[in-house]
Amino acid sequence: xxxNAHSAQDKTRLARALGERARAxxxxxxxxxxxxxxxxLESLARRLREGHRPILEANAxxxxxxxxxxxxxxxxxxxxxxxxxxxxxxxxxxxxxxLPDPIGEVTxxxxxxxxxxxxxxxxxxxxxxxxxxARPNVTVDAAALCLKSGNAVILRGGxxxxxxxxxxxxxxxxxxxxxxxxxxxxxxVQTPDREVMLALLQLDELIDLAIPRGxxxxxxxxAQNARVPVIKHYKGVCHVYVxxxxxxxxxxxxxxxxxxxxxxxxxxxxxLLIDRAAIGTLPAIARGLIERKVELRxxxxxxxxxxxxxxxAVPASPEDWGREFLDRILAVRVVEGLDEAMEHxxxxxxxxxxxxxxxxxSAAARFTREVVASAVMVNASTRFxxxxxxxxxxxxxxxxxxxxxxxxxxxAELTAQRFVVVGDGQVRG
Amino acid sequence: xxxNAHSAQDKTRLARALGERARAxxxxxxxxxxxxxxxxLESLARRLREGHRPILEANAxxxxxxxxxxxxxxxxxxxxxxxxxxxxxxxxxxxxxxLPDPIGEVTxxxxxxxxxxxxxxxxxxxxxxxxxxARPNVTVDAAALCLKSGNAVILRGGxxxxxxxxxxxxxxxxxxxxxxxxxxxxxxVQTPDREVMLALLQLDELIDLAIPRGxxxxxxxxAQNARVPVIKHYKGVCHVYVxxxxxxxxxxxxxxxxxxxxxxxxxxxxxLLIDRAAIGTLPAIARGLIERKVELRxxxxxxxxxxxxxxxAVPASPEDWGREFLDRILAVRVVEGLDEAMEHxxxxxxxxxxxxxxxxxSAAARFTREVVASAVMVNASTRFxxxxxxxxxxxxxxxxxxxxxxxxxxxAELTAQRFVVVGDGQVRG
Numbered sequence: 001x002x003x004n005a006h007s008a009q010d011k012t013r014l015a016r017a018l019g020e021r022a023r024a025x026x027x028x029x030x031x032x033x034x035x036x037x038x039x040x041l042e043s044l045a046r047r048l049r050e051g052h053r054p055i056l057e058a059n060a061x062x063x064x065x066x067x068x069x070x071x072x073x074x075x076x077x078x079x080x081x082x083x084x085x086x087x088x089x090x091x092x093x094x095x096x097x098x099l100p101d102p103i104g105e106v107t108x109x110x111x112x113x114x115x116x117x118x119x120x121x122x123x124x125x126x127x128x129x130x131x132x133x134a135r136p137n138v139t140v141d142a143a144a145l146c147l148k149s150g151n152a153v154i155l156r157g158g159x160x161x162x163x164x165x166x167x168x169x170x171x172x173x174x175x176x177x178x179x180x181x182x183x184x185x186x187x188x189v190q191t192p193d194r195e196v197m198l199a200l201l202q203l204d205e206l207i208d209l210a211i212p213r214g215x216x217x218x219x220x221x222x223a224q225n226a227r228v229p230v231i232k233h234y235k236g237v238c239h240v241y242v243x244x245x246x247x248x249x250x251x252x253x254x255x256x257x258x259x260x261x262x263x264x265x266x267x268x269x270x271x272l273l274i275d276r277a278a279i280g281t282l283p284a285i286a287r288g289l290i291e292r293k294v295e296l297r298x299x300x301x302x303x304x305x306x307x308x309x310x311x312x313a314v315p316a317s318p319e320d321w322g323r324e325f326l327d328r329i330l331a332v333r334v335v336e337g338l339d340e341a342m343e344h345x346x347x348x349x350x351x352x353x354x355x356x357x358x359x360x361x362s363a364a365a366r367f368t369r370e371v372v373a374s375a376v377m378v379n380a381s382t383r384f385x386x387x388x389x390x391x392x393x394x395x396x397x398x399x400x401x402x403x404x405x406x407x408x409x410x411x412a413e414l415t416a417q418r419f420v421v422v423g424d425g426q427v428r429g
Numbered sequence: 430x431x432x433n434a435h436s437a438q439d440k441t442r443l444a445r446a447l448g449e450r451a452r453a454x455x456x457x458x459x460x461x462x463x464x465x466x467x468x469x470l471e472s473l474a475r476r477l478r479e480g481h482r483p484i485l486e487a488n489a490x491x492x493x494x495x496x497x498x499x500x501x502x503x504x505x506x507x508x509x510x511x512x513x514x515x516x517x518x519x520x521x522x523x524x525x526x527x528l529p530d531p532i533g534e535v536t537x538x539x540x541x542x543x544x545x546x547x548x549x550x551x552x553x554x555x556x557x558x559x560x561x562x563a564r565p566n567v568t569v570d571a572a573a574l575c576l577k578s579g580n581a582v583i584l585r586g587g588x589x590x591x592x593x594x595x596x597x598x599x600x601x602x603x604x605x606x607x608x609x610x611x612x613x614x615x616x617x618v619q620t621p622d623r624e625v626m627l628a629l630l631q632l633d634e635l636i637d638l639a640i641p642r643g644x645x646x647x648x649x650x651x652a653q654n655a656r657v658p659v660i661k662h663y664k665g666v667c668h669v670y671v672x673x674x675x676x677x678x679x680x681x682x683x684x685x686x687x688x689x690x691x692x693x694x695x696x697x698x699x700x701l702l703i704d705r706a707a708i709g710t711l712p713a714i715a716r717g718l719i720e721r722k723v724e725l726r727x728x729x730x731x732x733x734x735x736x737x738x739x740x741x742a743v744p745a746s747p748e749d750w751g752r753e754f755l756d757r758i759l760a761v762r763v764v765e766g767l768d769e770a771m772e773h774x775x776x777x778x779x780x781x782x783x784x785x786x787x788x789x790x791s792a793a794a795r796f797t798r799e800v801v802a803s804a805v806m807v808n809a810s811t812r813f814x815x816x817x818x819x820x821x822x823x824x825x826x827x828x829x830x831x832x833x834x835x836x837x838x839x840x841a842e843l844t845a846q847r848f849v850v851v852g853d854g855q856v857r858g
Contacts, residue, residue, distance in 0.1 A: 029777070033797050046690060104798070110820060116809055118819050123801060125831055204652070208831055223633070224656060229832045250854035257856035263848045346456070368849045369533070370460050372552060380545055380852030389857065390547050390848060402554055402637055402845035403658045405835040416831035419819060423809030425679035427686035428818065 008195060011348035014200030017044055018154055019206030020129040025184040026152035030124045032181060034101040037147055040179035041097035043146065047171045048090040052083060058167035059136070066160055074264075078134045079161055081160065089137045091197065092394060096144040099393040102411045103150045117422045122415040124150035126208035129200055130396075131156045133214035136164040142211075143172045143186040145396050149414040154207070156189040156197055158214075166221055194221070201226040211409075213397050228331055231405060233397040235324040236266030236352035239383040240340045241367070242285070243358035250276070250379055251357045252285050257381040258355065260292035264326045266398060267353050267385045271321065271331040273341045276301070279334060283309040286332075294328045322348030345371055351400045353385040361399035374400060374407035439625060444628035445564065447583055447616055448635030451556040454613040455581035459553045461610060463530040466576055470526035473573065477519040478599045481512060487596035488565070492812075494587055503693075507563045508590055514603035518566045521823060525573040528822040531581045531840045536726070545557040545649060546851045551844040553579035555637035558629055559627045559825075560651055562587040562643035568597045571640075572615040574825050575603070578843040583636070585618040585626055587643075641836075642826050653681065660834060664753040664827040665695030667780035667811040670770045670796070671714070672725070672787035673706035679808055680707070680786045681714050686810040688719035693755045696782050696814045700750065700760040702770045708763060712738040730763035751777030767792055774800055780829045782806065782814040803829060803836035 029037075048055070059081040066076055081089075083233040105122045112118060129141040130152050139155055146153035159163045169188035176183045189196055201210060204227045213233045223230050232276040240258050242251040258269035274282055282305050288298055290312065297316040298306060313332075320331045321344070335341045345354050355377035356367040364378045375385040387395025387408035395408040405413035443625055443642025463821040476483070477526035488510040508519075534551045543546060557580050559571040568584055573829045575582035586594045598617035618625055630639060633656045641651040642662045652659050665841075669687050671680045704713055711734050715725055719741065726745040727735060735742040742761070749760040750773070764770045776782050784806035785796040793807045804814040814836065821839035834842035 030801075060773065112818070113822055116813060121797075123831075125853045126801075227653060229658065229830070231832075243538075247854065252674045253854060253856050261857055281670040326441075364851075368550075368851075372459075372555075373847065375850060378849075379854055380850050383857040384850055384852075384855070385848070389541070390850070391541055393729045400551075401658070405846045406845045412847045418802065419804040419814070420807075421804060421809050421813055421819070422793075422807045425676065425682060425808055426813070427682050427810045428690055428812040 011191070011195045011215055012199045013189065015196055015203060016190065018200065018269065019127065021184040022152040022154050023206045025182040026124065026126050029147070029152055029185045030103070030126070030150045030373060034103075036179050036181065037101065038097050038148060039174050040181055041144055043252040044140070044175035045093040045097070045176040047175055048086060048093065048140065051171060052086050055086060055171070056081060056083070057165045058099070058163040061163045062161055072231045075134055075160065079136065079164070080392060081136060082163060085137070089140050092137075092141055093144045096148050096394050099148065101148065102415050108418060109279045114426050115424065118427055120417045121420050122412070123418050125416055127154065127206060128414065129154045129156065129207050129210040129228065130220070131210060131212040131214070133156055133158040133218065134160050136168060138170065138213065139165050139168045139188070141394065142176055142396055144285060145321065145394060145411060147176070147185060149411045151414055152185045154187050154189060156192060156200070159192040162190075162192060167181070171314045184309040198241065201228055211397060214257055221421040230401075231369055231399045231403070231409070232401045234352070235269070235298045235350050236268070236398075236400075236402040237322055237348060238267060238269045238349040238353040239271045239273055239349060239355070240269045240344050240382065242272065242278050242281065243338065243341075243343070243356055243360060243363050244275040245360035245363060246278055246281065246357040246380075247359055248281040248284065248411060251281055252288050253357040254271050254355065254357055254358060254379070254381050255285050256288040256292060256299075258383055259289060259330050260294055260328065261381070263328050267382050268326070269330065269355070269382050270323060270325050271333065271346055271348070273333050273335050274302070275341075276334050276336055276369045280306050282306065282332075283311060286311050286313070287326065289330060292328070294330050295392070296330055296332050298332040304334040324350070338366060342367070342370055345373075345396055349373060351402070352398065355380065355382050374398065432585050440624045441621075441628045443620065444625055444632060445635070447618065447629065448556065448632040450613040451581040451616060452635045453561055453672040455553065455555050455612040457611055458576070458614045459532070459555070459579045460496040461579060464829070465608050465610065466530065466579070467526050469576060469604050470522055470573055472600060472607040473604035474519040474522040474526070475560050476604055477515060477522065477569065480600060481515050481554055484515060484596045485510060485512070486594065490592045491590055500589065504563055504589065508565065508593070510565060510593060514566070518569050520660050521566075521570055522573045523832075524579050525823050528577065528840055530577065536846060543855050544853065545855055549846045550849050551841070552625045552847050553842055554845055556581045556583065556635060557843065558583045558636050558639040558657065560585045560626060560639060560641040560643070560647070564736055565590045565593040565597060566593050567589060567642065568617070569601065570823065571825055573822060574840060574843060578840045580843055581614045583618060583629065585629070586622060588621040589657050591619075591621060595850045613643065627654055633657045641789065647767040648755065652676060659830075660828045660832070660838070661830045663781070663829040664779050665697070665827075665829075666751055666753050666777060666779040667696060667702070667782040667809065668696045668700045668702055668778060668784070669698045669775050670774070670783070670785045671701065671703040671707050671710065672770075672789060672792050673704040674783055674789035675707055675710065675786040676788055677713065680710055681717050683784065683786055683808070683810050684714050685721060687812055688718060688759050689723055689757065690768060690810070690812055692757050696811050697755070698759065698784070698811050699752060699754050699764065700777070702762050702773055703731070704770075704808050704849070705763050705765055708734050710743060711735065711761075715740050718759060721757070721761050725759055725761050727761040728763060731761040734763075748787070753779070767795060770794070771799055778802060780831070781827065782811040784809065784811050803827065
């Protein structure tokens with residue numbers, strides 16, 4: 001591939017070449033036996049472990065350049081690989097290897113009155129375009145998940161991680177080759193500018209799905225410019241709703257865990273809604289959060305309740321509702337009951353994860369029936385909306401689009417289901 | 430709604446108003462009990478039967494205008510309603526009523542080691558934009574399927590059928606009202622020009638899915654201009670492949686049925702591939718087709734075989750491969766075996782329906798494993814790729830997109846699946 005391609009036409013040509021090679025590779029990958037795919041995954045894990053030197057050198061170069069360009073500490077941390085992190089990446093590959101192969105799975109079978117047998121059978125989607133930002137582990141995670149599910153993948157990582165991604169991709173391509181699979185099954189876009197990505201997003205005859213993961217700006221750009229289907233992995237504005245009939249201890253533990261266990265991720269809570277009837281439990285919850293260094297941005301009723309107890313809190317501004325802080329900040333609002341809580345969630349939620357804390361069966365039933373979100377939790381932390389935690393195995397992301405996949409996307413969500421009909425000469429009358 | 434809206438801005442405003450009303454209606458529809466939705470369907474069927482007069486008058490007006498504008502006989506036939514056809518439309522509504530409600534269905538349940546119970550539960554997609562052409566029965570069919578699955582629908586039919594659609598839509602809205610449901614659950618676009626459709630296709634925050642059904646031009650326009658997700662219902666270029674080990678009688682019956690039972694539909698066959706080793710069976714198949722007035726467009730080998738028997742056939746032109754004739758025309762090609770047949774299908778097929786006729790288990794297994802199409806048939810006619818024939822109940826169309834739904838789309842395909850997690854205070858460690 002010519003990494004010096006400059007003109008728009010060159011970039012369109014480059015994108016098309018990537019798409020066509022991926023399409024060709026997807027045919028053989030889609031038909032590859034499980035054992036062959038698993039051999040490639042074993043080889044990938046081994047090569048990551050044995051060949052960490054050039055990967056870490058490439059990563060050091062990216063980090064140096066990033067520092068020189070003044071990238072934030074948070075971004076540099078996401079970009080950074082060390083032996084321990086690389087070991088975790090190799091472990092994740094072996095976990096994918098251990099999952100059952102979804103391809104060929106018969107998800108249901110039935111017989112028609114005319115004797116036809118109908119099956120629904122999983123096949124790969126075909127070619128997946130993975131668009132992501134600084135985290136280089138996504139290069140390997142996405143390649144492993146796509147490989148196991150028989151899909152070809154085009155990896156388009158952020159330019160900050162280009163050297164690292166090139167080194168990781170060499171390992172992925174070599175592992176495919178070790179197992180006798182086409183190395184074009186996983187290609188890396190070596191010119192990570194927006195023009196090549198834009199050209200790729202037009203190739204609806206070669207690419208079956210684009211999965212953008214990253215900041216809101218990137219996802220919006222992809223969604224607005226794609227002709228290929230897109231599954232969005234958007235922000236998580238998750239709420240914990242403490243109902244009047246909540247168990248106070250569960251309310252405390254769940255709220256603190258949802259906000260503070262890992263504040264920078266999409267399934268962390270950003271807003272606490274609490275029934276006026278349960279406001280007596282707010283000071284204890286607030287103490288738990290304040291101990292974990294969480295700032296509370298409160299509506300007037302919550303603010304008054306906390307100030308009365310001498311607890312620190314600040315007034316919420318209107319923009320704090322529906323905001324993804326990704327930080328040790330929580331918006332707090334007192335509501336009059338279930339209806340007001342569900343209205344708040346319908347207005348400000350992002351379809352990601354919503355939790356209710358209650359001992360009341362009817363309230364839990366209405367909440368789980370009426371709240372639209374990829375995961376609705378009863379008496380459990382929002383942090384459980386995760387492929388591993390829910391038992392799906394590894395995930396390629398958490399979809400906040402309702403179509404095709406809603407919530408964590410594991411191997412099954414990287415497949416389509418086709419009808420296979422077996423007859424004995426039946427014709428339609 | 431102001432049907433005299435003229436400026437682009439007016440049309441954007443009109444589209445947004447439709448979208449917002451649909452979104453609001455979708456909330457109550459999504460939570461409506463099965464009995465209430467079924468009452469609306471019963472009322473719809475009754476109103477169609479009792480109130481056919483104004484519908485047929487409106488249809489007569491559309492037909493008069495269509496004749497004056499010189500619409501083709503085929504188009505006029507698709508547009509035409511009479512008492513019998515209206516009766517069939519009402520019957521279809523009652524069939525949808527009789528199907529199980531997909532909403533709330535728990536498709537799987539499991540328990541995690543930490544005691545969390547995880548369920549996948551069906552919810553409506555939300556708001557569906559149905560875009561179609563002349564057939565007015567789609568107005569009622571789509572409204573009934575969306576209603577049963579708890580979705581709000583925006584119906585955008587062709588301008589040729591506007592008077593009929595307005596009359597049908599009045600009945601639909603009244604039936605929703607009869608059952609105490611918001612009439613905005615099914616809205617009709619009363620200005621069927623491309624600008625309003627284009628504006629609707631941009632509303633990705635209000636509309637969850639667009640389903641275009643109709644000619645290739647319409648579908649391409651929708652796919653290229655939509656920001657909302659689209660499930661394409663594209664053309665059907667279906668093949669029947671007669672393998673060397675085919676039973677000659679099954680080969681004959683399946684080919685004739687696939688082509689001639691109803692030549693103008695998307696699951697009719699457009700091309701016969703026949704193994705050179707089975708060429709002895711071609712004349713009998715050809716006779717069966719010729720009796721049903723099918724023209725055969727043949728490659729040189731097939732042509733020679735038929736001419737030797739004195740059977741009429743014409744040479745195929747290169748454009749005849751991959752062509753959707755929708756008519757009593759069949760392309761015929763002799764292939765050297767399974768690989769060549771599958772290559773032809775990969776190149777010229779449209780992912781719709783592909784059939785093999787063979788008594789050989791290994792050939793059938795490879796064909797069903799490797800051919801990518803929404804339905805793959807073994808010893809059965811392509812005409813069985815249909816929601817009713819496969820046992821899904823009514824269908825809103827046949828998807829040739831792999832994402833979300835592939836093949837006939839029934840009620841289940843008009844839903845999303847959400848995770849519902851029930852715990853007893855679990856937090857993540």
